[in-house]
Amino acid sequence: MTIWVNEQIDPSGIIYSCIACCDETQAKDCHETFKNDLTDAQKQLGWVARLRTVESWDDVPVSALKLN
Numbered sequence: 001m002t003i004w005v006n007e008q009i010d011p012s013g014i015i016y017s018c019i020a021c022c023d024e025t026q027a028k029d030c031h032e033t034f035k036n037d038l039t040d041a042q043k044q045l046g047w048v049a050r051l052r053t054v055e056s057w058d059d060v061p062v063s064a065l066k067l068n
Contacts, residue, residue, distance in 0.1 A: 003054050005064065006030045008038070011046035018064035020057075026067070027051060 004027030008017040017034065021027050034049035054060060 001055065003057060003060060004028075005052050005054055005060055006034050007050045007052075007061070008034050009048050009050060015061055015063060016047075018061050019067065020060045020064045021067040023067075 001022065002024075003020055003022055004024060005018065005020045006027060007015050010016050019030050021030075028051070031049060031051040038047050038049060057066070060066065
């Protein structure tokens with residue numbers, strides 16, 4: 001099973017927002033939203049939107065909103 005994990009990460013490496021799901025299309029749409037929601041100022045400060053995959057729910061950050 002592939003789980004898609006979307007994260008918005010602040011300049012210090014702390015996860016600000018996280019959503020995880022098993023639907024690739026939904027995950028990619030969410031990632032675009034996460035990227036578009038970052039302001040130019042946030043990007044300049046080092047905020048990033050990251051999309052990654054994991055194989056187990058155990059590898060998803062505990063703070064994530066988990067969608068099935």
